[in-house]
Amino acid sequence: MQFFSFSIEKPQFLLLILLIFPAILYVILRLRRISRTLSSTETNTSTALVKSLKFSVLTRTFFRCLAWIFVVLAFSEISFSSKKVPVHKSGSNVFFVFDISYSMLAKDVATPYQTGKKRITRLEAVKLYSNSLLERLSSSFSAVLAKGDGFVAIPETEDSAIMHNMIEELSPTLMTSSGSSLGKGIEAAINAISLHSSKSQYIWVFTDGDETDSKLEKALEMAAKFRIPVTLVGFGSENESEITAGDGKTIVKTALRAKKMQELASNANKHYYQKISGSQALMTYVDSHELGSAWKILNQIKKSDNDEGVFSYEVQKVNQHTLFICLTLLSLILSFVFSEFRLSSFKKIKNLLSTTLIFASVFTFSSCLSEKKQILDGVWAWYEGKYTSATADFLNASSKSPKGSLANQYAIFDLSATYLSMNEIDFAIQRLSQLNLDDETLPSDLRSSGFYNMALAYEQKGDYQVAARYFKKAILADTNNTKAKINLELCERELVEKQAKSTQSEMQGVNEEKPDNSNLSCELFNLIRQNESKKWRNMASNSRQEDGTIDY
Secondary structure, eight states, X not given: OOBOOOEESOGGGGGGGGGHHHHHHXXXXXXXXXXXXXXXXXXXXXXXXXXXXXXXXXHHHHHHHHHHHHHHHHHTTEEOOEEEEEEEEOSEEEEEEEEOSGGGGOOOEEOTTSOSSOEEOHHHHHHHHHHHHHHTOOSEEEEEEESSSEEEEEEEEOOHHHHXXXXXXXXXXXXXXXSOOHHHHHHHHHHTSOTTOOSEEEEEEEEOOOOSSOOHHHHHHHHHHTXXXXXXXXXXXXXXXXXXXXXXXXXXXXXXXXXXXHHHHHHHHHHHTTTTOOSSOSEEEEETTSTTHHHHHHTTSOOOOSTTOEEEEEEEEOOOHHHHHHHHHHHHHHHHHXXXXXXXXXXXXXXXXXXXXXXXXXXXXXXXXXXXXXXXXXXXXXXXXXXXXXXXXXXXXXXXXXXXXXXXXXXXXXXXXXXXHTTOHHHHHHHHHTSOTTOTTSOHHHHHHHHHHHHHHHHHTTOXXXXXXXXXXXXXXXXXXXXXXXXXXXXXXXXXXXXXXXXXXXXXXXXOOOOOOHHHHHHHHHHHHHHHHHHHHHTOXXXXXXXXXXXX
16 A cells, blocks of 8 residues: 655756756757748748748657656656555564653652552652563663653663663663653654664653653654554553652642553554554553553564564655656657657657557556566665665565566575575575575576575574585586685685684593683673663763753
């Protein structure tokens, strides 16, 4: 399904349209000169010839200028629609967005671990809750601090120790910006996501929903456009509580804005998600007090036990360069038509125009939308480093083409090469295994390249013996494959070196005792934690009000 989304990737090319003005001026001056020469002999024949010449030249110039405009538009990479395409996702990354504004210091949360009327602050509840989620998380994660601004505190990592350490140090004094901007926190997370990441991205916002700039709505809309799920996790009581603002004097009232967050999430889903798909919503609100809320959040991360990985759908722009190229060809044909035929030959022109339109229609609706074109688009995207787009093109081409056909084989091969570029080794091997490379009826270049890529995959996995075997098969399939010969020699050298090192280690004494480094490791780990703790404490500073916003 497609929807309207206009954009120009390379607007600098639009300046080339201005070149048509000197070209038109040159044609007009030359036409005047020729007309004066022909009009010097005042006869009926010369007058008719001048009229026919003017019509022919002007119409030809018009269509050629039009063709030039279409060429420029094609190079400008204009898109005015989007489409939903399948994209391979392996693994996931979660952005923990922590609201550390002063409103999170309101002491209105009942601790789940003790009975009675004991209350803890919202920020303390966030620490308990997020640490519990982190212990059960099997993916990589990042941390973003949100106050009057958004700041990526921890880039993507799998080191839970540094995350636990930072969570314990959460405080409004970690950032000097005043106010509360949940929207900027979400935007900081979105901007930190790599364009070529093969992982599914998730954003979890731990907040009370109280903000001072009302940017949360736009941030949710942005995340919805990029197909990034956002979960708003609410902390606090919906009854108003009084707290002291960041200036230490002003008393303000704050509460959990649950209804507001629910409405914003619902609106973002309605306008930017359900137009494309009727499946579950991207934007969700979860109350931290609700029984089983942590399970709901963790269950959002899609897991796959099979080798196929996870396939999701992303909204990508549809580049209209094919349409403009077709219009360019049509304009050039029409320019030749009007340069060869006079106005009196209108019937011939009409017949030729009909033939041209039929040709353009066939070209547009058959050739332009074939599986071969999708493969070529994918190869072009691969060379530009747009691996996500390339993966989508190759997946579509392989699914549409008949199984076992040449187009299907090339699409699978290109898909495996894209996985190799994305460092998804296991998925590359899986795709290459779908090709029957031992079939000698396949083109030799496809067989040799397939064996070569399989060898590279195993070489990256460190299995040089299997890699050497596939390099040999690549050479047998195509004796001109120089790269395979060079890599085979390097691979065999690596095997010899490994064997020599293994022999040398066996010759060493087997009774050598290794020192016990357990105590040293513990001391080193504690030192790292202390240094990390100091780093976060050093970031703390007195809050300043820079723009007059109440800092809460």
